[in-house]
Amino acid sequence: MLPHVKIASALNAATAAGRVAMVPFMTAGYPERDGFIDTLREVARNGDVVEIGVPFTDPLADGVTIQRSSHAALANGVSLRWILDKLTATARIDTPLVLMSYLNPLIAYGFDALARHATEAGVCGFIVPDLPYEESGEFRRALATENLGMIQLVTPATPEARLKNLCEASQGFIYAVTVAGITGGSQDLPVDLTDYLDRVKSCATIPVCAGFGVRSAEQVAEIGAHADGVIVGSALVEQLEQGKDPSIFLRQLLGK
């Protein structure tokens, strides 16, 4: 199965099983660098797709939690190269993995080498929060040589015509940002969320996963009624940094 199809297919399997798909996010090498693979396996057991955060010095779309985890991971010596080396060296994880990275670490790595090494590491796709579709041609071409997915973000501020184009361009899933804002917000989900998710869903031919500020089982259920999956980032990172069991938290979110 092509890597980007693997992502969509894992999410579709959850839908077929009558449940909302879970996409947990964790910053690589946080809170402990040495625990990266063990934590990843634990998180992957409770996720349909796992999003691995590549730390960056200037995460300008992220709130305080992911800023903190990024800076700590960098201080621990985590880099994109280290992440790919670790993933390549470990026994294959069945849950599809996607990397979330700001653009500059990808530029520094080199797009072509990155596509090859990411494939060897079992990565299926990329989310790049500071790379709008219009600027993504060169990166997409590199990913396409390995059939890796470029996951596109859409937001409540995205106009209708643009939304259609982004949904069409996205591979693996469509990342529906729930709020105008940064990750990890603690406010309630916006009241017009369901209309927005329905709008995204109506443009989509691949699964739609919604995230930003998701913290409770109620929110997961609300989102699950209008989207295929839910992305949980800051709330999970906070559990991990408190040394709590990610499995218990993720199962609670799914109402288990």
Next chain:
Amino acid sequence: MRVHLTKAEQKKLLKQLIAGDLPDARGRYGPFGGRYAPETLVPALERMEQGVHESLSDELFVSELDRELKQWVGRPTPLTFAGRLSRRWGADVFLKREDLAHTGAHKINNALGQALLARRLGAQRVIAETGAGQHGVATAAACARVGTPCTVYMGAVDIERQAPNVDRMYQLGATVVPVQSGDRTLRAAIDEAFRDWVSDPDASYYLLGSVVGPHPYPYLVQRLQSVIGTEARAQMLAMTDALPDAAFACVGGGSNAIGLFHPLLADESIELIGIEAGGRGDGLGHNAATLATGKPGVLHGSYSMLLYDDDGQIQETHSVSAGLDYPGVGPEHALLQAIGRVRYVSATDTEALEAVRECCAAEGILPALESAHALVGARNWARENPGKRILIGLSGRGDKDQPTLSQQIADTDDTVEQPRSATIP
């Protein structure tokens, strides 16, 4: 992303830049520039781009801006013949006095223009970042003038070393938010300003202070700052009947340098030299000489020269001058370097501090530490090219630097400073 340009491409790009054809429709200056912003901001940037084009070609908007520049900012700023510096350096030295603009630096040209734009676009509040505090003060003043509330993000390190400007911002009614994240200087302040804007892209206007950021900022700020070079060119002709042989400006993000250089690009006889912060000297983390030692990369919305390590992580920088202490630079500067139209050199902290003293003693003008870098570059060039006519962009006044200058006087024997931070906090 290819940045090597053939001779023919270089020539063509210079021609396009002079003709006003750059940035192109995608916000590109040749290989540089673009719009690398979070998806939430893309529609806001598109609206802003349209607003920029409409405003700058609207006679009413332009005439209001001109009137405000004259009545409120005090433009045109003078061109001063620096007689004693001229004798010392063996050149005819002219200073373009942005230090005499309202609020004490060139920053007001941009802040005023964008505050008027923000009002026109219906913004309910303005967000800004500041390094040295000059852009923050200018934004606070301009927002007070147009009647829009503003919030200024400023790194905790900069709040300490530019304390007088923090007080001025409060007096002018701004909310100042200390930034404790990241490197706690200008770069972290920009990160925070973007985070604020992402959270409220419709009602807030981000008033960015330099020729950096996603399209259309580099273009908009160039247009608003070009008043510096346009005036200086006319003043040189009026005073000397000739153009300068060379023009100098300091470069952090690069707004005052673009303002001075852009209107002089077509005058092939004028050598243009930008001076970056050489800090404590060579080596990553010891300076902010982005064009001299950086690589192409993406930070804060545009593809330009940037200081980063092998893993793509943005490098800490150092400069005694907060306004130059930034790891990136505007995409137009990256292009001007790539096509060879502007040469970029650097001046160290020590040289800049000496230049402050020399300018005070010789001309009775206290320049900003940023502007002092331009004086260093000009003096060095004059030594190698005797008898020439020199134009220097004196971008701001040094009153804000009192804490740093007093400190320097106190430790004149101790020029070795402690590194602020070698790792990410």
